[in-house]
Amino acid sequence: MAPRWLRIRVDLVAGRGETLRPAPGRIMLVPPTATFEDFGLGVDLALGRWDVTHRRSFRAGWHGRHERRGAGSGELPPDRTVHGQVSKGMQFEYLFDDDEKWIHECVVEEFVARREVEGRAPIPVPVLGWGPVPDQFGRTVPEEVGLPDSADRAEPVEPTPTPTPPARSTKSRRRHRGTATPLDLTAVRAASRRSDVGALLEGIEGRDLGPALQQVGDALLRTYRSAEPADQERLVTSLREIESLLGHRGWEGDEVLAEEIDVVLSGPERRGRTLSVDIEELSEVMANGGDDPGGYLHLDTGEVVYAFIHHGMDDLDTPEPEEEVDNLWIYVDHDTEAAYADMAAFAEAASDRFAGILSVAIRGKGAFARFRRTVDELDLWGEWQVFSDDRAFGRARALLRSQGIRPV
Numbered sequence: 001m002a003p004r005w006l007r008i009r010v011d012l013v014a015g016r017g018e019t020l021r022p023a024p025g026r027i028m029l030v031p032p033t034a035t036f037e038d039f040g041l042g043v044d045l046a047l048g049r050w051d052v053t054h055r056r057s058f059r060a061g062w063h064g065r066h067e068r069r070g071a072g073s074g075e076l077p078p079d080r081t082v083h084g085q086v087s088k089g090m091q092f093e094y095l096f097d098d099d100e101k102w103i104h105e106c107v108v109e110e111f112v113a114r115r116e117v118e119g120r121a122p123i124p125v126p127v128l129g130w131g132p133v134p135d136q137f138g139r140t141v142p143e144e145v146g147l148p149d150s151a152d153r154a155e156p157v158e159p160t161p162t163p164t165p166p167a168r169s170t171k172s173r174r175r176h177r178g179t180a181t182p183l184d185l186t187a188v189r190a191a192s193r194r195s196d197v198g199a200l201l202e203g204i205e206g207r208d209l210g211p212a213l214q215q216v217g218d219a220l221l222r223t224y225r226s227a228e229p230a231d232q233e234r235l236v237t238s239l240r241e242i243e244s245l246l247g248h249r250g251w252e253g254d255e256v257l258a259e260e261i262d263v264v265l266s267g268p269e270r271r272g273r274t275l276s277v278d279i280e281e282l283s284e285v286m287a288n289g290g291d292d293p294g295g296y297l298h299l300d301t302g303e304v305v306y307a308f309i310h311h312g313m314d315d316l317d318t319p320e321p322e323e324e325v326d327n328l329w330i331y332v333d334h335d336t337e338a339a340y341a342d343m344a345a346f347a348e349a350a351s352d353r354f355a356g357i358l359s360v361a362i363r364g365k366g367a368f369a370r371f372r373r374t375v376d377e378l379d380l381w382g383e384w385q386v387f388s389d390d391r392a393f394g395r396a397r398a399l400l401r402s403q404g405i406r407p408v
Contacts, residue, residue, distance in 0.1 A: 003032030003083055005112040010043055010094075015102040025129030029112060030082050031122045033377065037078040040094055041364045042124030043104060052364040054097040062091050062105055121357035122377040183207040185215055185386060192219035197231040204238060211349075211386050213249060214393035217242040217257050218279055221264060225408065239265060252338075253394025256401045263406075277302040277400065277407040283392035286332050286399070293334035299403070300328045307331070330403070338395060342388050343371050349387070354378055 010026045013019065028046070030039055040056040058076035076085055076092060086092065086108045094104040117125075184203060191199035200223055209216055220242060224235045239261050246258040277297070281304045285295030292308040340362070347358035361367070361374040375384045400407055 004114065005032065005117045006030040006083060006086070007109045007112050008039075008082075009107050009109055011105045012047070013103050013105050016100050027109075027126070027128040029117060029120070029125045029127055031117070031120075031124070032083040033081065033122055033373065034083075034124050035079055035081055036076055036085070036094075037366055038370065039082050039124050040078070040096060042126065042360075043094065044096060045360060045363065046126035046130045049096075054099075057095045057098075059093045059095075060090070062093060121354075121374070123357060123360060123374060181207050183209060183212055183216070183386070185212060188216060188219050192223045195223055195226050197223060197227055197234055201234065201238060209242070209245065210249070211383070212390050213242055213246050214251075214253065214257060214279075214390045214397070215386075217246065217261065218393065221261065224264065236265060251391055251394050253397035253401075256397040257394070260397075260406065272401070272404040272406045274408045275299070275302045275400075275405045277405070278304065279393055279396050279407055280389075282332070282399070283389065283396040286334060286396055287339070287388075287392050289334045289336070289339070294332050296329045297332055298329055299405075302407075332399060335395070338391075340367070342391050343367070345391070346384055346387050350380070354380065 006029070008028045008030055010028055012026075026046075028039070028042060030042075034042075036058045037056060040058070041052060044052045056078055058078065059074040060076055061074060088108055088110055090108045092106050094106055096102040096104070184207075188200060188203045191197075191203055200219065204216055217239070220235055220239050224232055224239065227235065243258045243261040246254040246261075282297065285297075285304050285306055288294060288306055292306075292311065295304060295306045295309075297304050343358075343362045347355055347362060350358055357378065358371065358374060361371045375381055397407070
């Protein structure tokens with residue numbers, strides 16, 4: 001039997017050294033996959049806190065005060081699932097912000113019937129009793145938070161200490177061909193590798209190309225370069241369509257690919273030198289995070305190597321003094337800000353059903369892991385992979401342009 005959601009009552013009882021009067025009836029529905037950290041973030045967002053980057057801690061039982069003293073017998077690890085640590089009737093405390101000590105008394109009221117949560121997002125959901133609470137820094141008037149007086153709020157300004165997704169807009173959410181048949185990129189790439197023009201054109205005809213313009217454009221260009229003149233003519237219309245769509249979309253690197261398509265089809269003066277680089281490999285290396293992020297690109301051969309592999313080769317194969325050192329490798333770094341922007345853009349482009357869920361998932365500490373988990377649970381992983389890969393392709397092209405290189 002699948003684990004059931006929890007119904008948890010949350011009372012804010014203290015903060016800024018003061019005892020507060022609980023507001024009865026604040027209820028949070030918590031899915032079985034949610035960690036205590038997820039639960040705490042859900043509470044903070046439901047209470048309208050804008051600065052949610054402070055540390056959170058949790059303790060079993062009610063203690064009247066909550067001090068962070070490191071791990072102890074009553075500590076509930078933030079990375080553990082709530083479902084795995086509590087039972088019906090259990091009481092626990094949630095502390096937000098060690099300095100201001102906002103203390104919440106929580107009690108697990110019951111397990112929730114499946115019909116009550118069917119169709120809900122797999123994140124903590126506030127359902128009852130959430131209203132205004134004291135500002136987390138004790139401010140009482142708009143001017144203290146950088147907002148104009150209520151008589152003149154035409155252009156409100158809010159502090160944004162943590163990254164927030166851009167405002168949603170109809171234009172940015174519009175996708176090519178609307179409700180067209182989804183694109184099968186595996187089939188498109190396979191047709192391109194075989195230089196099978198017929199299969200390639202069939203694979204993109206009537207499909208939703210909007211999220212994959214870089215990848216489709218790359219496949220069309222590669223096929224065009226190796227095709228016979230008669231087959232090249234068959235590809236021109238599709239290439240021009242991709243060129244036009246890239247110009248309207250405007251992601252990083254889109255103008256580079258659009259210009260390359262125009263160069264190949266029209267033959268104007270070429271910018272930069274050509275280099276045989278696999279854009280897909282380069283984009284994957286640039287997306288490599290972790291302790292040894294990014295990788296290296298060889299400016300003469302076009303070879304792309306992950307940083308941890310390149311550094312391992314250096315350790316094993318130190319050149320002798322008389323050997324000439326190869327200095328044509330350039331480092332390509334992983335861009336964390338760009339990776340976050342990808343998540344925000346995907347949330348913005350999602351349907352109304354999922355946009356709010358994804359926007360919440362990327363806020364606060366642990367945004368990357370929480371976003372991946374939410375995308376997986378919403379069954380959007382395939383769409384996210386296509387979307388993020390396309391943005392990575394564009395960044396790879398922009399990087400090559402900055403080095404004066406045209407990939408072929």
